[in-house]
Amino acid sequence: MKVITMTRCDGRKNDELRTVKMEVGVLNRADGSAYVEWGNNKVYAAVYGPKEVIPRFLARNDKAYLRCKYSMAPFSVEDRKRPGPDRRSVEIGKVMAGALAPAIILEDYPNSMIEVLVDVMQADAGTRCAGITAATLALVDAGIPMRGLVSACASGKVDDQIVLDLCKEEDNSGQADVPLAILSRTEDITLLQMDGIMTEEEVDEALSLAIKGCKSIYQMQMDALKSKYGD
Amino acid sequence: MMEIMVGERELVVPGTLLAKGKYSLGGGVTREGEEIFSTMLGLFYFNEERKQVRVVPLEGKYLPKEGDTVIGRIEKVLAGKWLVDINSAYLASLDPKSALHDRIEDLSKVYDVGDLIFAKVDYVDEIYNSNLFTKSMPYGKLRGGALVEIKPTRVPRLIGKKGSMIYMIKQLTRSKILVGQNGLVWVKATSGMEDLIKRTIEMINNQAHSSGLTDKTKEYLESQIKEIEVEGDHNDEM
Numbered sequence: 107m108k109v110i111t112m113t114r115c116d117g118r119k120n121d122e123l124r125t126v127k128m129e130v131g132v133l134n135r136a137d138g139s140a141y142v143e144w145g146n147n148k149v150y151a152a153v154y155g156p157k158e159v160i161p162r163f164l165a166r167n168d169k170a171y172l173r174c175k176y177s178m179a180p181f182s183v184e185d186r187k188r189p190g191p192d193r194r195s196v197e198i199g200k201v202m203a204g205a206l207a208p209a210i211i212l213e214d215y216p217n218s219m220i221e222v223l224v225d226v227m228q229a230d231a232g233t234r235c236a237g238i239t240a241a242t243l244a245l246v247d248a249g250i251p252m253r254g255l256v257s258a259c260a261s262g263k264v265d266d267q268i269v270l271d272l273c274k275e276e277d278n279s280g281q282a283d284v285p286l287a288i289l290s291r292t293e294d295i296t297l298l299q300m301d302g303i304m305t306e307e308e309v310d311e312a313l314s315l316a317i318k319g320c321k322s323i324y325q326m327q328m329d330a331l332k333s334k335y336g337d
Numbered sequence: 338m339m340e341i342m343v344g345e346r347e348l349v350v351p352g353t354l355l356a357k358g359k360y361s362l363g364g365g366v367t368r369e370g371e372e373i374f375s376t377m378l379g380l381f382y383f384n385e386e387r388k389q390v391r392v393v394p395l396e397g398k399y400l401p402k403e404g405d406t407v408i409g410r411i412e413k414v415l416a417g418k419w420l421v422d423i424n425s426a427y428l429a430s431l432d433p434k435s436a437l438h439d440r441i442e443d444l445s446k447v448y449d450v451g452d453l454i455f456a457k458v459d460y461v462d463e464i465y466n467s468n469l470f471t472k473s474m475p476y477g478k479l480r481g482g483a484l485v486e487i488k489p490t491r492v493p494r495l496i497g498k499k500g501s502m503i504y505m506i507k508q509l510t511r512s513k514i515l516v517g518q519n520g521l522v523w524v525k526a527t528s529g530m531e532d533l534i535k536r537t538i539e540m541i542n543n544q545a546h547s548s549g550l551t552d553k554t555k556e557y558l559e560s561q562i563k564e565i566e567v568e569g570d571h572n573d574e575m
Contacts, residue, residue, distance in 0.1 A: 138396065156398055156426035167464055209351075211367070211376060216464045218426040246351055249397025249490065251376040253367065254352030291352045291374070331350045331378055335395065335546055 115276060116145075120269045123259070123319055128239070128330035130247050138248025140330075142240040145273060146230035151240035153248040156218035164219070169212040171219045174203035176237055178226040198234050199224075205238050205258065205287040205297035211251040220250060231277035232260050238287050238297065239323055246331055255327050256296060258287035259319030261312040263304055268311045270319050284309070286316040290324040293317065338371075341383055341390070349375040349392060356383075356390050363391020379490075380546070395546060399425045399489035399519040401467040405458045408479070408517035409469065414445045421454065421469060424489070424519040429467040435459060436471045453479040453523065455515055479515070482525035485538050489520035491545040495538060502541070502551050509558045510534055529565050533558070 118124070124145030133139035136152035143149075159165040176198040180189050202224065210220070222245065224237040235258035242256045262272045264280035277283055282302025288295050304312065339358030343349060353375040355366060362368060363384070365377040375381070377394040384391070401407070401423065409421035412428060419431040431454075433444060441447060448454060455476050456469040471477050487495065496503050496516055507514055512526030512534060524534050537558060544550060 137398065158426070158428070215426055246378050247396060249377065249394050251365070251367075252351035253374070253376065255350065289352075328350055332348055335348055 114264070114269060114273075116273055118271075120267060121315060121318065123271045123322060124273065126323065126326055128243060128326055130243050130330050130334045136244070136248075138244045138246070138250070140240045140243035140247060142236050142243070144232060144236040144239075145271075146228060147226070147233055147236045148228040149233060149236045149240050150225045150227065151237065151244040152223045152225075153220065153241070153244040153250070154223070155220040155248070156215040156250070157221070159217065159219040165217050167216050170210075170215040170217075172203050172207050172210065172212065172222070173219060174199045174206065174222045174224070174241070176202060176224045176226070176234070178229060178233075182226045182229045198237070201297055201299065202234065202238055202241065206241060206245065206256055208294065208296050209242070209252050209254055209256045209289055210245065211253060214251050220245075220248075231272050231274045231283075232285070234258070234297075235260050235285050235287070239327065243327060243330060247334070254289050254291035255324060256287055257290045257320040257323040257327060258285065258297065259316050259323050260285040261316040261319065263302065263308060263312065268308060268315055270315050282308075282312070284312045284316060286313065286320065288317060288320045290320065343381050345381065345383060347381045348379075349381050350378050351376050355381060355392070359388075361387060361389045363389050365392030365394050366390055394490050396488065397490055399423065401425055401427065401429060401458050401461045401465060402518070403458055403461050405518040406476075406516075407456055407458060407469075407519040408484070408515065408521035408523055409454050409456055409519075411448045411450050411452045411454065414448070414450060417444075419444060419448055421456070423467075423469075424486075424517075424521055425465075427465045427467065429456075429458070429469050431456065431469040431471065435468065438472070448478060453484065455479055455517070455523070475515075479523050482513070482523050483531050483535065485522040485524060485535050487520050487522060487538060487542040488545075489518070491542050492516060492518055492520060494545040494550065495522070495541050497551055502554065505551065505555055506534065506537060506558065509555070509562060529568075533561050533565065536561075 127143040129141045132141045138153040140151050176195045222241050226233045238258040261270045263282040264276045282304045284300045287297035341356045356373045375392045379392040379394040407423050409423040412422045413420040421429045423429045456471045459468045459470040461467040510530045515523040
C-alpha cells in the first residue's frame with residue numbers, strides 16, 4: 107500500500123500559520139511602534155503623529171491625512187535590494203494606507219498627519235500582511251483612536267491545494283497568493299489582492315481560510331497589546 | 338436593554354465591546370447602533386450616577402482644551418503674534434493682547450524663539466486652533482531649570498488626587514515644579530535634586546497604571562534624599 111503524506115515544505119498543515127511573535131512599544135523615539143516576527147519575516151512598524159502636515163497642501167480641515175511608507179532593508183532578501191522607493195514598495199505603501207484608513211478615526215485630528223513607517227528587516231513572503239499587522243499595533247500604541255484592530259493574513263494555492271500563509275518557496279512555486287486584511291470586529295475586508303489563477307470555488311475557499319488566519323492573528327494582537335501593561 | 342460587558346478599570350483595546358444600551362458616552366468610546374466600543378488602549382470606567390461609559394487612554398498626544406495650563410516653547414515670532422509648540426499635533430498662537438499690558442514693536446524682545454513659557458489655554462476651536470494667555474501670574478517666561486517630558490496621558494498620575502503626589506515631591510525635595518497638562522514638566526532645584534526629581538518623574542511615567550504609586554514614590558524619594566544628604570556631609574568633611 108502506498109501512503110501519501112501531504113506535507114508542506116516546512117511541515118505545516120494546510121490551515122496552519124507560521125509561528126508569530128509580536129511586541130509593542132519597541133522604539134523609544136517613535137510615538138508608537140511594534141515589531142512582528144512572522145516565520146522568517148522580521149518587520150518593524152513606527153507611527154509618528156498626529157503632527158503638522160508636510161507638504162502643507164495635503165492638509166484637510168475635516169480629517170487627518172494618513173501616510174504609509176513601506177520599505178525593505180537592502181539585506182532583507184537574498185540578492186541585495188537596491189535601497190530607496192521602487193514600484194513595488196510604493197504600491198504596498200498605498201494598499202497598506204487603504205487597509206488601515208477605515209479602522210482609524212481620522213476625523214478626530216483635522217489638519218494633521220499620521221505617518222506610518224513599515225520597515226522590513228528580513229523578508230520571507232507575506233511581508234505586507236506582517237506590515238499591516240505591525241502597523242495596527244503601532245497605531246494603537248501611539249494612542250490614535252481606532253474603530254477596531256486590522257489583522258492581515260494570506261492564503262494561496264500550492265500544488266492544487268488551498269493553503270494558509272505561504273512561505274517563500276511556496277510563494278515562488280505556487281499557483282496563487284491572496285493577501286487579505288480585515289477589520290476583525292466586523293469582518294469588513296480592507297485589503298484583498300490576488301496574484302495567480304484560481305477558480306471561483308477556490309477563491310471562496312482561500313478567502314474563508316484567510317479570514318480564519320486573520321482571526322488567530324487578531325487574538326495574538328490583543329495579547330501583545332495587553333502584555334505591554336503586564337496583563 | 339442595558340448591559341455593561343467589561344469590569345471597572347479593566348484594560349481594553351480598540352474595538353472591545355464595552356456596553357449595550359443607552360449610556361452616555363465619555364472619552365475614548367464610540368457608538369454603533371446599540372453597541373458601544375472602545376477606540377483607545379486604556380482603562381474602562383463606568384460612572385453609575387451619570388450612566389456614562391468612558392475609556393481613559395494610556396497613550397496619545399495632547400489635545401488642547403480650554404482652561405488647561407501648559408508649558409510651551411516659542412516656535413516662531415511673527416509680526417503680530419507668537420506661534421508656540423505645545424507638544425501637540427497643532428501649534429498654538431499667543432496674541433500680544435493676552436501676553437502684554439503695553440504695546441511693543443519687537444515681539445522677540447519679550448519672548449524669543451526657543452523660550453519656554455508657562456501659559457493657560459484661553460480658547461480652542463473645532464479644528465484645534467488655540468490661543469494662549471500669559472498676562473498674569475503665575476504665567477510667563479520660565480528662566481533656568483530643566484524640562485522633563487512625560488506622556489500627556491500620565492499627567493493626572495503625576496499630579497495625584499487633589500495634587501497629593503506633586504505636593505509631596507515638592508515638599509520633600511524643596512524645589513519648584515510646574516506641570517503642564519501637555520506632558521511637559523519644568524523643574525528648578527539644586528543640581529543633585531534635579532536629577533532625583535527627573536528620575537522620580539520618569540518612574541511615575543513608567544508605572545502610571547499600577548496602584549499605590551504615591552506611597553511607593555514617597556518611599557523612593559525619602560531613601561534617595563537620605564543618600565544625597567549623606568554624600569553631601571561626606572564631601573564637607575573632605
